[in-house]
Amino acid sequence: MGLKKIWVDADACPKVIKEILFRAAERTTVPLVLVANQPLQVPKSPHVRSVQVGAGFDVADNYIVQHAEAGELVITADIPLAAELVAKDCLALNPRGELYTEENIRQRLNMRDFMDTLRSSGIDTGGHAAFSQADRQAFANQLDRLLAKPS
Numbered sequence: 001m002g003l004k005k006i007w008v009d010a011d012a013c014p015k016v017i018k019e020i021l022f023r024a025a026e027r028t029t030v031p032l033v034l035v036a037n038q039p040l041q042v043p044k045s046p047h048v049r050s051v052q053v054g055a056g057f058d059v060a061d062n063y064i065v066q067h068a069e070a071g072e073l074v075i076t077a078d079i080p081l082a083a084e085l086v087a088k089d090c091l092a093l094n095p096r097g098e099l100y101t102e103e104n105i106r107q108r109l110n111m112r113d114f115m116d117t118l119r120s121s122g123i124d125t126g127g128h129a130a131f132s133q134a135d136r137q138a139f140a141n142q143l144d145r146l147l148a149k150p151s
Contacts, residue, residue, distance in 0.1 A: 002149035003030050003091075007068050009076035010034035010050070011060055014131050017095045020140050021075065022048060028147050033067075035060045073146055079108045091146060095131070097138025099146075 008021060018034070025032035025047040032048045034040050037060055040050040053059045061081045068074055070089035076082055082092035082100040092100040100108065 003028075003071070003073050003147060004069070005031045005033065005072045007064050007072060007074040008032065008034040009060060009064060009074065009078055009081060010036040010040055011038065012077060013075060014095050016131075016136050017075065017139055020136070020143065024143055024147060030147065035063050079105070083109055093139070093142060093146070095139055096135040097140075097142040099142060 006021065006025065008018065010018070013034075021032055022043050022045070024030070026043075026045060029047055034042060034048075034050040035053060036050065037053050037055045039052055042048045042050045051063065053063045058081075061076075061078060061084075064074055064076075064081065065084050065088070068085060068088065068090050071091070073091040073093060074082075074085050075093055075095060076085075077094045077096075079100075082094070083105045085092045086100055086102055086105050092105075094100070
């Protein structure tokens with residue numbers, strides 16, 4: 001078993017992804033920690049816990065950066081957070097199954113900033129596509145690969 005712990009940037013994480021993570025934590029006994037600035041419903045399990053942080057911009061992100069350690073996995077769609085984690089040698093996986101790496105994180109940050117610039121100048125960029133069954137499957141497959149890797 002490769003992963004020591006899984007963290008979740010839980011405020012914006014889709015419910016179906018949390019459910020996949022709850023099952024994985026039970027199956028593998030890898031500790032799962034969900035961090036959010038609102039109360040979360042989590043199953044009663046010795047492997048799953050939630051941390052409620054104060055309200056405010058990036059409070060949950062900062063908590064995760066301070067507590068996640070090298071080699072641990074963080075589930076987040078937040079690209080700046082993923083960049084900080086990759087720099088700490090953490091694994092960062094988005095809910096659509098994309099693993100952020102040193103090789104791709106800079107490009108993701110640049111695209112995010114470009115899209116922000118377009119939106120702030122009044123251009124409708126359409127936002128993200130709806131979360132699909134294929135996204136869910138891609139996430140589950142990538143999670144299984146990461147859990148199966150030896151440490």
